[in-house]
Amino acid sequence: MTRALITLGIILGFGILKLPAERSLAQEHRDWHLADLDLNLTLREKIGQVGFVAALSGFRAMLADILFIQAEAAWERTEWGRVLFLFRQVTALQPHVPLFWDMAAWHMAWNASAAAMNNPKQPRQALRIKAQREYFTIGKDFLERGIKNNPRNPKLYESLAMLYRDKYNDHARASEFFRKAADCPGAPSYDKRFSGYELSYCEGWEPQAYIQLRRLYDEGEQERLPTLIKRLKYLETKLNIPPSQRIPDQVK
Amino acid sequence: MTEQISTVAKYRRFSPWRVLALATNALVELARQKVFYVLLIFALILIGSSVLMARFAFQQEFQILKDVSLGAMSLFTSILAIVATARLIPQDLEDRTLYTILAKPVPRYEYILGKLFGALLLLAISIAVMAALFAAILYLREQSVLDQTWRQMRSGPPGQVDDALSTIRASGLNSDIFVGVTVIFLKASLLAALTLFISTFATTNIFTVVVMVVVYFIAHLQPVAREYWLQQAHAGWISRGFLALVALIFPDLQAFNLVDDIVAGVAIPMAIFTKTLLLGIFYIVIYTMAAIFVFYGKEL
Amino acid sequence: MTDLAVEVEGLTKIFSIPFRKQSITAVRDLNLRIETGEVYGLLGPNGSGKSTTLKIILGLVSPTSGRTEIFGQDSSQVATRQSVGFLPENPYFYKFLTGTETLRFFGKLCGLRGWDLKDRVQELLDLVGLTEARNQRLGTYSKGMLQRIGLAQALINEPALIVLDEPTAGVDPAGSHEIRNLIVDFKKRGVTVLLSSHLLEQVQEICDRIGILAKGKLVREGPLQELIAIEDRTELVLENASDKLMKDIEKLATKAKATVIERRRSTTTLERLFLKVTSDQNRND
Numbered sequence: 001m002t003r004a005l006i007t008l009g010i011i012l013g014f015g016i017l018k019l020p021a022e023r024s025l026a027q028e029h030r031d032w033h034l035a036d037l038d039l040n041l042t043l044r045e046k047i048g049q050v051g052f053v054a055a056l057s058g059f060r061a062m063l064a065d066i067l068f069i070q071a072e073a074a075w076e077r078t079e080w081g082r083v084l085f086l087f088r089q090v091t092a093l094q095p096h097v098p099l100f101w102d103m104a105a106w107h108m109a110w111n112a113s114a115a116a117m118n119n120p121k122q123p124r125q126a127l128r129i130k131a132q133r134e135y136f137t138i139g140k141d142f143l144e145r146g147i148k149n150n151p152r153n154p155k156l157y158e159s160l161a162m163l164y165r166d167k168y169n170d171h172a173r174a175s176e177f178f179r180k181a182a183d184c185p186g187a188p189s190y191d192k193r194f195s196g197y198e199l200s201y202c203e204g205w206e207p208q209a210y211i212q213l214r215r216l217y218d219e220g221e222q223e224r225l226p227t228l229i230k231r232l233k234y235l236e237t238k239l240n241i242p243p244s245q246r247i248p249d250q251v252k
Numbered sequence: 253m254t255e256q257i258s259t260v261a262k263y264r265r266f267s268p269w270r271v272l273a274l275a276t277n278a279l280v281e282l283a284r285q286k287v288f289y290v291l292l293i294f295a296l297i298l299i300g301s302s303v304l305m306a307r308f309a310f311q312q313e314f315q316i317l318k319d320v321s322l323g324a325m326s327l328f329t330s331i332l333a334i335v336a337t338a339r340l341i342p343q344d345l346e347d348r349t350l351y352t353i354l355a356k357p358v359p360r361y362e363y364i365l366g367k368l369f370g371a372l373l374l375l376a377i378s379i380a381v382m383a384a385l386f387a388a389i390l391y392l393r394e395q396s397v398l399d400q401t402w403r404q405m406r407s408g409p410p411g412q413v414d415d416a417l418s419t420i421r422a423s424g425l426n427s428d429i430f431v432g433v434t435v436i437f438l439k440a441s442l443l444a445a446l447t448l449f450i451s452t453f454a455t456t457n458i459f460t461v462v463v464m465v466v467v468y469f470i471a472h473l474q475p476v477a478r479e480y481w482l483q484q485a486h487a488g489w490i491s492r493g494f495l496a497l498v499a500l501i502f503p504d505l506q507a508f509n510l511v512d513d514i515v516a517g518v519a520i521p522m523a524i525f526t527k528t529l530l531l532g533i534f535y536i537v538i539y540t541m542a543a544i545f546v547f548y549g550k551e552l
Numbered sequence: 553m554t555d556l557a558v559e560v561e562g563l564t565k566i567f568s569i570p571f572r573k574q575s576i577t578a579v580r581d582l583n584l585r586i587e588t589g590e591v592y593g594l595l596g597p598n599g600s601g602k603s604t605t606l607k608i609i610l611g612l613v614s615p616t617s618g619r620t621e622i623f624g625q626d627s628s629q630v631a632t633r634q635s636v637g638f639l640p641e642n643p644y645f646y647k648f649l650t651g652t653e654t655l656r657f658f659g660k661l662c663g664l665r666g667w668d669l670k671d672r673v674q675e676l677l678d679l680v681g682l683t684e685a686r687n688q689r690l691g692t693y694s695k696g697m698l699q700r701i702g703l704a705q706a707l708i709n710e711p712a713l714i715v716l717d718e719p720t721a722g723v724d725p726a727g728s729h730e731i732r733n734l735i736v737d738f739k740k741r742g743v744t745v746l747l748s749s750h751l752l753e754q755v756q757e758i759c760d761r762i763g764i765l766a767k768g769k770l771v772r773e774g775p776l777q778e779l780i781a782i783e784d785r786t787e788l789v790l791e792n793a794s795d796k797l798m799k800d801i802e803k804l805a806t807k808a809k810a811t812v813i814e815r816r817r818s819t820t821t822l823e824r825l826f827l828k829v830t831s832d833q834n835r836n837d
Binding site for chain 3: 263264267269270272273274277280281284347348349351352353354355356357358359551552
C-alpha cells in the first residue's frame with residue numbers, strides 16, 4: 001500500500017515538474033498558429049459527438065477528409081445546403097488547410113450562386129439575384145476566414161481577388177488582393193501582373209497602374225505577356241505618354 | 253569445485269548486453285503475435301488504397317494520401333503500443349519465465365528496460381515499413397503528376413511551368429512529413445511506456461488495455477483540464493482538485509498531434525519540434541521509472 | 553562460515569491479502585543451514601511453504617523478517633545470482649524459441665558471449681541429452697524434455713549452487729531417473745543442490761540431508777539415513793540362503809533376545825521393474 005502511495009507521489013511530483021514545460025509548448029503552438037483550434041463546446045456543437053472524440057484523438061485530418069469527400073458528393077447531387085454544412089465542419093476541423101477554404105468558397109460563390117441564379121423553382125428574378133448574392137457573401141466569408149487562418153498563403157488572396165473581379169466587378173479590391181497574393185511567399189508570377197491589370201480597369205487609377213505595369217515590363221522578357229503589353233499600350237494612349245518613353249511595337 | 257563465485261563471467265551492475273538480449277527477445281515474442289501482422293497489413297492496405305484517390309485533383313489527392321497514411325500510422329501504432337506492451341509482463345509471469353530470468357544476475361530495472369526497448373523496436377520497425385510504403389506511393393504519384401504537367405505545359409512560358417511544378421512539389425513529399433513520422437513514433441513510445449507501467453500492477457491483461465484506452469482519451473483532454481484548473485479561479489475546490497489531478501497525472505497527448513498541421517503544409521519550427529521531442533522523452537522516462545519502482549516491490 | 557552454501561535465519565513470510573483482514577503465513581521462523589557440496593531436500597506437502605522459501609532464498613520474494621545468505625552474501629543482492637542456477641516448478645520458458653536459442657538467451661543474461669557461449673550451450677545440451685532436439689521449438693518438447701532444458705539453463709553459468717523446485721513433478725519414470733542421475737553427477741562435481749519435492753520415494757535416493765516443512769515450520773531436519781533409519785532394527789540381505797540356514801539364524805536371534813520381525817523375499821521397486829521392462833522393449837524395437 002505504501003508503495004502505491006509513493007508511486008502516486010512520484011507521478012504527482014513529476015506532474016508538477018512537467019506543467020511549465022507543457023504550458024510553454026502549448027503557448028509556442030499558439031504563437032505559431034499551429035493550434036488555435038479551440039477545443040471547446042462550440043466546436044463540439046459544430047461536429048457532433050463522434051467527431052469531437054475523433055478530433056481530440058488526433059484524427060482531425062482524416063475526419064476532415066471524410067467530410068470533404070461527402071461534401072463533394074453532395075455537390076454532385078447539388079445539395080447546396082449540405083455542401084455548406086459539411087464545408088463549415090471541414091474548415092472548423094482543419095483551419096490550416098487552405099485548400100478547404102478555397103473549395104468551400106468556390107462551391108458557394110461560383111457553383112451554388114449559379115444554381116441559385118438559374119433556379120427553375122424560383123420564378124421571381126429579384127429573389128434569384130438575392131439568393132445569388134447571398135452565396136457570393138458566403139463564399140467571400142470563407143475566403144476571408146481562410147485568410148485569417150492562413151495569412152501567408154497566396155492562393156486564398158488570389159481566389160478572393162478573382163471573386164471580387166468576376167462576381168462583384170470590383171476591380172479595385174481585386175487589384176488589392178492580387179497584390180497581397182503576390183506578396184506571399186511562393187506566389188505564382190502572374191499575381192503581380194493581374195494586380196496591375198485590375199488596377200488599370202479602375203477609373204482614376206491609370207497613372208498608378210501604368211507605373212506598376214511599366215515596372216513589370218522593364219523586368220524583362222518573362223513579364224512581357226500579350227495582356228500586359230495590351231494594357232500598357234491602352235494606358236499609354238489614355239495617359240498620353242510621350243512616344244520616346246513608350247514601349248516598342250510588337251514584332252511578331 | 254569449491255570456488256564460491258563462478259569464474260565464467262563477472263557480475264556487472266549494468267550490462268547493455270543483458271538489456272539487449274531481453275529487448276530482442278521481447279521483440280521476437282511480439283513480432284510473432286497475430287495481432288501485429290493483422291494491424292500491419294491493415295495499415296498497409298489503408299495506405300495503399302489511398303491511391304484510388306487519383307480521381308481528385310492532385311492537391312486533394314496528395315492531401316488525402318497524407319492524411320490517411322499518417323492517420324493510419326498514428327492509429328495503428330497507438331493500438332499496437334498498448335496491446336503489444338500490455339501482455340509482456342503478465343505473459344512472463346504466467347509462463348514462469350519471469351522466475352528463471354530474475355534468478356539470473358539480472359537486476360529488475362534491466363528487465364523493465366529490456367521489455368520497453370523490445371516494444372519500442374517493434375514500433376520503430378512497423379512505422380518504418382508503413383512510412384516507406386507511404387513515401388514510395390507519394391513519390392511515385394508526385395513524379396507522375398509532375399511528368400504529366402510538364403508534358404501539358406511544355407510550350408508555355410518557363411516562369412509558369414516552374415510555378416506549376418513547384419506547386420506540385422510543395423504539396424508532395426517534403427521533409428516535414430518525416431518530422432510527423434518521428435512525432436508519431438514518439439507518441440506511440442509514450443503509450444508503450446505508460447502501458448508497461450500500468451501492467452506492472454494490473455491484475456489482468458484486459459485490465460491494462462481497458463485502463464489504457466480510458467487514459468488515452470483523458471490524456472487528450474488534459475490540456476483543457478490544465479487550463480481550466482489554472483485559469484478558472486471561481487470554480488469550486490472539488491472540481492478544481494479533480495482538474496488538478498487530471499492535469500498532473502496524465503500526459504498531454506494533444507502536444508503530439510502535430511500531424512494534422514504537418515499535413516496542412518504548415519512548416520514546423522525546429523524549436524517546437526525539439527521541445528516536443530524533449531517532453532516526450534521526459535514522459536517516457538517518468539513512466540519507465542514509475543514502472544521500475546512498482547516492479548521492485550512486486551511479489552512474484 | 554563460508555562452508556555454508558545457504559544460511560537461513562529466522563525467516564518469516566506473511567502474505568497479506570489486500571482489502572481483507574486475514575493474511576497467510578507461508579513461512580514461520582525458519583532456520584536452515586546447507587553445507588557446500590551436499591544435496592539437501594526440502595520436503596513437505598503442497599502449501600507447506602517450500603516454494604516460498606526457495607523464492608526468498610533466490611531473492612524473487614522479499615521476506616517479512618529474517619535473513620537469507622548465499623555463500624556468505626545477502627541473497628537479495630543481484631550479484632549473488634551469478635553463482636546460482638534455478639529451475640522453477642512447471643516451467644514453460646518461451647515456446648517459440650528452440651532449445652539452442654533458449655540456452656543462448658539465458659547465457660547472455662549471465663554475461664556469456666561469443667565462443668564461450670556457443671561452447672557452453674553445446675556442452676549443456678549434450679549433458680542433458682537434448683542434442684538431437686536442440687533445433688526444435690520448446691513448444692514441441694515433452695514435459696521431461698522441458699525439465700531437462702530447464703536444468704540446462706540453470707547450469708548455464710556454472711553455478712556453485714543449484715536450486716530445483718519440484719524437479720521430477722509430472723515427469724515419467726524414465727525422465728525422472730535421468731534427472732536424478734544428473735543430480736548425483738552435480739554432487740560429484742562439488743555443486744551444492746537444494747531441491748524441494750513432495751515425491752518422497754524419488755528423492756530418497758539422492759538427498760544427503762532433508763528438512764521437512766509443514767505449514768511453514770521446519771518440523772524435522774537431519775541426514776537422510778539417520779532420520780529414516782528405524783533405530784533398533786537391522787536388515788540383512790542374503791543370496792542363495794537355504795531353509796536350514798534361515799532356521800538357524802532365527803534360532804540364534806531368539807537366543808540373543810532379538811525378535812525376528814519379518815522374513816520375506818527381497819523385492820525390487822516397481823520403478824526399477826518399469827524401467828527395465830521399458831528399456832528392454834526399446835532395445836527389441
